[in-house]
Amino acid sequence: MFLTINQVNKQYENQGIVNQVLSDINVTINEGEFVSILGPSGCGKSTLLSMVAGLNKPTSGEISLQGNPIKKPGKDRGMVFQQPALFPWMSVEENVMFPLRKEMSKSQAREVAHGFLKMVQLSNYTKHSPHELSGGMQQRVAIARALAMNPEVLLMDEPFGALDEQTRSRLHVELEKIWLETKKTILFVTHSIQESIKLSDRILVMGTRPGVILEDIKVDLPRPRSNSREQAIELEKRILGLLEKEIEKVVKEELEYASSN
Ligand code: ADP
Numbered sequence: 580m581f582l583t584i585n586q587v588n589k590q591y592e593n594q595g596i597v598n599q600v601l602s603d604i605n606v607t608i609n610e611g612e613f614v615s616i617l618g619p620s621g622c623g624k625s626t627l628l629s630m631v632a633g634l635n636k637p638t639s640g641e642i643s644l645q646g647n648p649i650k651k652p653g654k655d656r657g658m659v660f661q662q663p664a665l666f667p668w669m670s671v672e673e674n675v676m677f678p679l680r681k682e683m684s685k686s687q688a689r690e691v692a693h694g695f696l697k698m699v700q701l702s703n704y705t706k707h708s709p710h711e712l713s714g715g716m717q718q719r720v721a722i723a724r725a726l727a728m729n730p731e732v733l734l735m736d737e738p739f740g741a742l743d744e745q746t747r748s749r750l751h752v753e754l755e756k757i758w759l760e761t762k763k764t765i766l767f768v769t770h771s772i773q774e775s776i777k778l779s780d781r782i783l784v785m786g787t788r789p790g791v792i793l794e795d796i797k798v799d800l801p802r803p804r805s806n807s808r809e810q811a812i813e814l815e816k817r818i819l820g821l822l823e824k825e826i827e828k829v830v831k832e833e834l835e836y837a838s839s840n
Contacts, residue, residue, distance in 0.1 A: 586604075586640040587641070588603060614764075630642055636650075661736060669709075675727050701720065732765070733763050784822065
C-alpha cells in the first residue's frame, strides 16, 4: 500500500467550541493513481490534503506514505496551491531551481529545471519574471517546481480554481500528459465535478458537517476524456445527486446562522 489514511479524525477547537471537521477517514491510494477529493466548500478537503502534506496533524488516526507515518512536510510530497506562490524577484528558472539548491550544483539544477519547464511548455520563458506571465503560465511554473523535487506524490489544492475556463481546460490536458509521462501519484482537491471526472482514476466524494467520504468512485472512462460524452454525463448526474444533499445542508446552516445574527 502506497499512501494510507487510516481512521483519521480532525477537530479544531475555538474558544472552547469543538468543530469536528473530518470524521473517520479511511483511504488507500495506490502508486501512480490520480485521485480527486471532491466536495462542497468547507467539507474539509484542504484540511485532509494539508495533513497528507504534513502541514497539519490529525487529532487521531494516522497517514503513512510507503509505510512511513507522516509527521511533517517532506521532499517525498510536492505541493501545488491555488495561488502559485512564486518568488517575484526570481526568474522562472530560478523559481524552479530553488528547491534543488542544496541537492546539486547550480548547473545541474538549471538542467533539471529546464527539463520540467519544457514539460510544462515554458522553455521560452525561463528568464522571464513571474509577473510577466499569465496566471495559467505561473501555475505551470509552480507545477514544474513541485515536479523538480521528484516527489513520490503530487498534492494539488484546487490548482486551477483561480483560472478562467479556457485556461483551465488547457491545463487539464497538460496535467494529464504530465501525469502519464511521470507516472506520479496525484492527490487533487477540487469542487468541480467535471474536473474530477476529466482527470481522475478515482473520485473520493466527500460529505460535510463533519467531513466524511461518502463514496469512492472508480472512473473507468477512456482517456483523453470529454465531459460531454454520455458516460461522463451519467457519472456527473450520479455525483451531483450525492452532493446535492450536502450542499443543501451547508445552505440551510448558513441561512440559520444569518437569521440568528
Ligand atoms: P474545504 O477545503 O473543503 O473548503 P477546509 O478544509 O478548508 O474545507 O475547512 C474545513 C472546515 O474546517 C471549515 O469549517 C473551516 O472553517 C475549518 N478550518 C479550517 N482550517 C481551520 C483552522 N486552522 N482553524 C479552525 N478551523 C479551521
